Amino acid sequence: MTSKKLLPEKTGDMSDWYTTLIQLADLADYGPVKGTMIFKPYGYAIWEQVQKTLDKSIKEKGVENVYFPMFIPMSFLEKEKSHVEGFAPELAVVTHGGGEKLQEPVVVRPTSETIMYSSFSKWVHSWRDLPILINQWGSVVRWEKRTMPFIRTSEFLWQEGHTAHATHEEAKAMQEWAMKTYSDLYKEYFAMSGYVGYKSKAETFAGADTTLSYETMMPSGKVLQSCTSHDLGQNFAKAFDVKFQDQNSIDTYVWQTSWGLSTRSIGGLILAHGDNNGLRLPPKLAPVQIAIVPVRAEDKMLDYCKEISDVLTSINVRVKTDARGDSSFGFRLNRWEVKGAPLIFKIGEKEVEAQTITVKRRDTQEEVTLDRKNLVDDVKKLLDEIQSTMLLQSKTFIEENTREAKNYDEFKKILAEHKGYIKVYWNDNPDIEKKIKEETKAKSSCSPIDWPEGNGVDFFTGEPATRQWLFAQSY
Template structure:
């Protein structure tokens, strides 16, 4: 590991983040433009996320499948808004098996078109609905600027795709998926994101409505953290996905798609952490407990082994036996990596009934009895999980500022805040805000969705009904 001193998070969060890619062994840049290696420690967090979401999906009757990586260009073109939105960022295969291809193949940027061409063959009757398919895979969207996890040419994600008999049913699905994402962020990642609907300029190419969760960062930037789209009948008409309804009439199905990607890892790393490194919420950390034997004394090693065995039933435990590195180095290393709980096991512990613990967000060490350590540790990890969410909520509250005028808005954006303001919702006004300030509408929060106030737009002065969250974005 590189011994470069970590830039304090409070000084420069961007440098802090980029340095941690190497220091906490999260990612490496790779050889094709914009691509990264997801190193084992970061990938293990992705696996925790996968397990959690996949479980919820399956309980709801969503089935996993796998559709091809390659989409013939002619399929992508079928939904006009969709192809327009994605064409600037496509990677295209033109040679296969040593020959120039007659039709170029797009490496999937998302799978609506390749899936829905097949859905049209699967669906015949209302009895085949709802169809709920999910896929875990990688997708490619060409990027000029790379930022590990948050902006990469290839990323990992899940994409859910469903078909329903009515718009109402589709809309329910859209919100259900959105709530899974919100729950993952809040209950597991200790992040309380903004949750709401996107403006028409910011919605998914081909959707009627896009909902999203957004993670605020203290540098005033928002991370679009997951999206859920109501596709209406746009794709079912383009791909001719019709079923016979109960009255024996052919109708176009109503569709949704929703996705959460490895951007989530970027959001997680930025959300918590301090000048010593990452802080990972216990519910999602690859290892919740790190056992550090101080010496290779037999008694020390046998107590370590015993603890590993005992605790592994209830927790994700890892023993770090790199004794040559010294205790201080190993503690620093696991603090960099944000391990929730470190247990030092030295001669003292091997001869007493005590354990010495270090919780990642507290400065002082804690002594507990070995005998009932399981319950004590569970309690401490729960407290850490709660502490992180509480701290995040405070940060979010501090970042949020209500504004009423253009001047207040510009001041807020310059102070790296998230503005909340009555906005006219017009595409023209949105473009102007972006040109002038680089800020963009993020969401109208679910609580404000049905607002119907008689107000004026903070920016252009035209009528405005609802309050929006507006900020710069990653």
């Protein structure tokens, strides 16, 4: 950044605040090809924290990592009808390779169902070959018209899990395991509350029977689909002929799932927790959990900073001392405020002499003084407190912004006054959803899995309805 722009206030649709903050906090930059982005070290380091945690959960479940080619023959996509309809408008197509025109154009993967399941058909023969449990870390390409860094880019990073099972029950359990793993990750690490629920017919993944999603709400009141887990039924199995001989020697199609969480999650993190002063990162995902900022680069202060830093590093706290000579104390404090370090340590002569540390909590802006002697215990306690405070804020915000509507008039009135979630009884119907979206810009978010059925009235048609849904405007 040459000329650092000031951070605008986080109000309205917050797009100016958002894009300015991404640059100021050194998270990302725009790529030269329209809609692409560059993950700078600080932004990528957040993703590495996510990867480390999620990869561990995935491996513990017995899912193994693989890597499939990024190039998929166009003909593969065409095998599953609704899949190709869903993805065709967003494909990047390679027509030339090695100086020659290709005989068959290939697409850069928008997702890997088709290329993976073509292999599954070769790998699976008997019930003993099942389940197949694989996962891939990589990038995918969906050529988007309207883009927004992290939230929607032409190329993004993600993991995609793909499994094949002998029974539908097993596949359903896998779909649910993936969503449970994701929602735990969002709550415990991102400190982001949300609803787990089924997507409407119109919003279900192209080729799936059902899609589970984690739906979070941003301070603008718009919601973000934060990751998805699909029950693919036997749709792809039939398209790609993935069959096995069961224990009675009968040929049966496998039951499949796929599930993914992407760098979009980091966009959600920025939007959900950032404030007028910059980022606020939850301790469990912050690349730098504590920024140690000495007033000046004097030996006495630097020694004290090093001592503190060594103690904290030894208990695996991620610490960075910022004594960069080209910037003032105030500038350096502000740098870590903008970058959202959960704790900022201010170290001056006073602190060195008294063997204390002046600490700023980034989440609440409170300042406290710690005793050097109790440093380890106090730091652990503070980081835990910040993590849980941020989750509680998120939970409260969503609860306060979930409102009920009995009919379409109430629905429109709430939308005009509040945004946020609107809870309604509704009979899932794609034509009606389309109409609502055209009229209000809101669409269904999900039907939460832990909401029981009831005897209600469809808010749009007035007919009897048993399932409750959340509607909202969304990213």
